[in-house]
Amino acid sequence: MPDISSEKSYADGRILQHVTDGVGVITFNNPDKRNAMSLEMWEGFGEALTSLRDDETVRVVILRGAGGKAFVSGADISQFEKTRHNAAASEEYAKRSAAQRALLAGYPKPTIACIEGFCLGGGMQVAMLADIRIAAHGSQFGIPAAKLGIAYGYDGLKHLVSLVGPSWARLLMYTGMRIESAEALRIGLVERVFPESGLWGETMAIAQTISENAPLAIKAAKITIAEVLKDESRRDMDAIKAIGTACMDSADFREGRQAFMEKRKPQFQGK
Ligand code: COA
Numbered sequence: 001m002p003d004i005s006s007e008k009s010y011a012d013g014r015i016l017q018h019v020t021d022g023v024g025v026i027t028f029n030n031p032d033k034r035n036a037m038s039l040e041m042w043e044g045f046g047e048a049l050t051s052l053r054d055d056e057t058v059r060v061v062i063l064r065g066a067g068g069k070a071f072v073s074g075a076d077i078s079q080f081e082k083t084r085h086n087a088a089a090s091e092e093y094a095k096r097s098a099a100q101r102a103l104l105a106g107y108p109k110p111t112i113a114c115i116e117g118f119c120l121g122g123g124m125q126v127a128m129l130a131d132i133r134i135a136a137h138g139s140q141f142g143i144p145a146a147k148l149g150i151a152y153g154y155d156g157l158k159h160l161v162s163l164v165g166p167s168w169a170r171l172l173m174y175t176g177m178r179i180e181s182a183e184a185l186r187i188g189l190v191e192r193v194f195p196e197s198g199l200w201g202e203t204m205a206i207a208q209t210i211s212e213n214a215p216l217a218i219k220a221a222k223i224t225i226a227e228v229l230k231d232e233s234r235r236d237m238d239a240i241k242a243i244g245t246a247c248m249d250s251a252d253f254r255e256g257r258q259a260f261m262e263k264r265k266p267q268f269q270g271k
Contacts, residue, residue, distance in 0.1 A: 008051060010044030016066070017048040022211035023204065024052035024061040024109075031067025036076040037122050039083060039096055045126075046100035053108060059211040059218075059270075061107070062203060063130060064114040065123075068196070071113065071139070074121025077148070094153065097122070101155065104129045110210050110218055114203040115139050116196060120178070128159040131222065133190040134206065135181045136199040141189060142178035162229055163188050214256060215270035216247040 006019040009029075016027040026048045028035040037045075052058045065071040075084075075097070084093045104111065104126065113119075113130035119141045127133050143160070145152045152173065160169045164187045171177070181193045194202045210218065220243045227235050247253060252268045259266035 008048070010047045011038070011040040014038070014041050015044035015048050017051060019052070019055065019058055021208060022057060022059045023207045024055065024058040026052070026061065026063050027066050028064070028072050029066040030076075031065075031069065033076060033078075034070035034073035034118055035065040035067065035123070036073045036078075037097075038076040038079055039093065041076075042097040042100045046103050049100070049103045049107065053103075058109065059215055060110045060112065060207045062112045062114050062207055063126060064200075064203075065117065068116055070118040070120075070123070071115040072120070072123030072126055073118045074123055074144070098153075098155070101125060101129055105155070108219065108222075110222060112203060112207055114199060115141075115190065116199055120144060125156045125159075128156070128163060128189075132206070134192045134194070134199065134203045135184065135190045136196040137181050137193055138196065139181045139184070139193075140178045141180075141184045142176060143172055144176040144178075146174060147176040212265075212268070214247075214250075214252040214266070214268045216243070216250050216252055219243055220247045 006017075008017045009015065010017070014028070014030045016025075016029050018025050026045065028037070028041065028045075030036060030038075030041065049061070052061050063071075084090045110132070111130040113127040113133045115127060115133060115135040117136070117139055119127050119135075119139060121143055124141060124143050143152060143156075157169065157173070160172070164172070168187050172179070179187075179189075181190065184190045185193050192202070220240075223243050224240050227237070227240055230236075251271050252266075255266050255268060
């Protein structure tokens with residue numbers, strides 16, 4: 001059960017946030033529209049990410065959709081006529097939503113997308129920016145940009161290509177097709193698939209395992225993997241070295257060694 005005192009909501013309740021046992025949860029809550037993202041929701045999402053980032057009790061963040069039918073069905077198309085009708089308006093729209101995605105892209109804590117139902121367009125962007133994707137059987141994934149006449153930006157495609165490779169990225173983008181969880185698993189778009197009834201429990205179990213591990217060791221992995229994915233010319237080897245030093249000099253590393261020798265569970269502090 002979520003701790004009620006930790007619950008917060010943004011964007012008129014369309015973005016929900018709670019914390020339970022070191023795990024922060026953000027819920028996209030617009031089920032009547034299959035959790036389509038309005039600009040207000042993008043901004044609320046950013047506020048929730050910031051709040052959980054700054055909460056020292058939170059060690060990992062799960063993103064999920066409300067209602068059981070969708071993770072996120074993309075940007076709210078009903079807003080396009082007003083906010084995204086031409087290149088100039090689109091740029092402003094992209095800037096406002098991209099600022100929130102940038103928060104997720106550079107997030108200092110591990111993130112997991114827990115996907116049940118449709119995961120489309122902007123929903124795919126969010127899911128692909130998470131560190132790990134766990135999905136229910138019967139979920140559907142796609143980027144229908146070509147069906148709407150939308151150019152998908154560099155960041156979105158960079159993550160798609162790095163997850164599924166250029167050929168699958170082309171097939172998905174040229175056709176706008178939707179694929180099911182089994183295929184998403186096979187091509188590397190999601191890491192694990194579970195029956196709907198087990199999805200939340202399995203996702204929480206992974207999150208809890210992460211939350212009990214040494215935060216600095218996880219941070220070192222997160223930073224290093226992100227740098228591996230950058231072009232060599234832009235790679236920050238100093239950042240890798242700095243987190244490596246902090247980790248190996250940490251009280252947690254001492255605790256990890258001692259707990260192993262004493263055959264007990266380690267208690268990590270993130271220091
Ligand atoms: N933006 C705005 N409204 C959306 C939406 C979106 N991205 N996705 C779904 N909705 C709305 C529908 O318009 C519908 O509203 P209504 O009840 O007022 O008619 C409601 O959500 C339910 O959608 P519906 O199509 O009836 O449900 P479904 O289960 O048959 O299909 C989807 C769900 C997600 C497959 C389908 O709605 C869809 O294709 N949505 C658009 C996806 C898309 O193109 N996303 C990319 C945007 S960049």
